[in-house]
Amino acid sequence: NNNNKRISIGFSQSISEDDSWRKSMDNTIKIEASLHPEIDLTIYNANSSTKKQIEDIEKMIDNKLDVIIVAPYGSDSIVPVIEKANKKGIPVIIVDRKVNTSNYTSFLGADNVEVGHIAGKYIVSMSKAHATILEIKATTDISPGVERSLGFKQIIDQYPNIKKISITAPNLASINNNFSKVLDSMPKIDYVFAFNDIIALQAWEVAKRKGREKNIKFIGIDGLNDPNGGIQAVKDGKLTATILYPTGGSEAIKLAIKLVNKEIVSKNNILNTILIDSLNADIMSNQFDKVTQQQSNIETQQNVIKEQEKKYLTLYNLIKLLSFL
Numbered sequence: 001n002n003n004n005k006r007i008s009i010g011f012s013q014s015i016s017e018d019d020s021w022r023k024s025m026d027n028t029i030k031i032e033a034s035l036h037p038e039i040d041l042t043i044y045n046a047n048s049s050t051k052k053q054i055e056d057i058e059k060m061i062d063n064k065l066d067v068i069i070v071a072p073y074g075s076d077s078i079v080p081v082i083e084k085a086n087k088k089g090i091p092v093i094i095v096d097r098k099v100n101t102s103n104y105t106s107f108l109g110a111d112n113v114e115v116g117h118i119a120g121k122y123i124v125s126m127s128k129a130h131a132t133i134l135e136i137k138a139t140t141d142i143s144p145g146v147e148r149s150l151g152f153k154q155i156i157d158q159y160p161n162i163k164k165i166s167i168t169a170p171n172l173a174s175i176n177n178n179f180s181k182v183l184d185s186m187p188k189i190d191y192v193f194a195f196n197d198i199i200a201l202q203a204w205e206v207a208k209r210k211g212r213e214k215n216i217k218f219i220g221i222d223g224l225n226d227p228n229g230g231i232q233a234v235k236d237g238k239l240t241a242t243i244l245y246p247t248g249g250s251e252a253i254k255l256a257i258k259l260v261n262k263e264i265v266s267k268n269n270i271l272n273t274i275l276i277d278s279l280n281a282d283i284m285s286n287q288f289d290k291v292t293q294q295q296s297n298i299e300t301q302q303n304v305i306k307e308q309e310k311k312y313l314t315l316y317n318l319i320k321l322l323s324f325l
């Protein structure tokens with residue numbers, strides 16, 4: 001019976017769950033997988049090591065999994081192992097960051113150039129095209145960062161009265177140091193555009209210590225719906241806006257199922273993004289809460305069904321046994 005066929009899916013996560021966006025991605029993957037009882041899911045975490053990520057993917061290839069989902073750490077060294085899986089006929093889904101090969105099955109993620117455009121247009125319209133902006137990048141070389149910066153520049157460069165300075169802050173300590181220095185040397189900064197909400201919030205903290213937080217509008221990216229996430233920070237008035245950067249966890253599992261069923265899927269699957277500010281922060285978090293609630297209802301129902309099945313099986317075996325007597 002085809003319906004009982006097991007589906008083995010491996011997910012290679014790049015960064016540890018200390019990072020809340022990664023944790024949320026892992027969670028949505030787990031939840032979506034749990035809604036499909038035929039799925040056997042294995043999650044590997046590379047803890048920011050490309051070497052470990054390559055080993056993890058090698059393992060999935062050796063174990064002949066049905067589908068491999070990869071959230072790449074870097075875009076280059078990982079290419080040979082992705083191509084190896086592809087050559088062996090294992091469908092590979094790439095999420096979030098890009099890889100420098102086209103030898104995979106599908107890509108899934110939001111358009112980061114578009115994320116940069118949204119941030120740029122928001123600042124242009126709020127400032128009537130007169131502003132000094134500080135862009136804080138996470139690291140210089142990851143594909144979402146490069147694309148966000150490019151999209152932002154494409155908009156900002158059209159306006160001569162918008163001035164932009166960029167710094168890079170690969171970790172929280174460096175935000176404290178580098179942003180502190182920038183604040184001291186620049187008496188007027190109108191906007192901070194940070195490449196994720198964690199950086200934006202850390203920058204807000206630094207500005208607050210110097211009594212500057214009210215004169216600067218902070219814009220982040222990710223828009224997670226948790227107590228420390230971007231949406232709450234918008235509600236609290238710390239961030240002026242955040243741009244939703246969906247993790248794609250549940251979509252990745254849905255895509256994996258389609259691939260196993262030999263359905264035709266797009267090579268490029270673009271997730272929607274949206275700006276969240278004080279006007280829609282409540283609506284957004286309510287919507288997300290509802291989805292979470294519905295998912296947990298489905299999970300509860302499935303557990304009830306499993307229990308019922310067990311009971312019926314016991315009953316059935318009992319009847320069978322009795323009919324032998």
Ligand code: FRU
Pocket residue numbers: 015019021022096097138142144195196197221222245
């Ligand atoms: C989390 C993160 C997010 C960002 C994404 C880009 O690890 O840095 O904040 O949007 O990765 O790859």
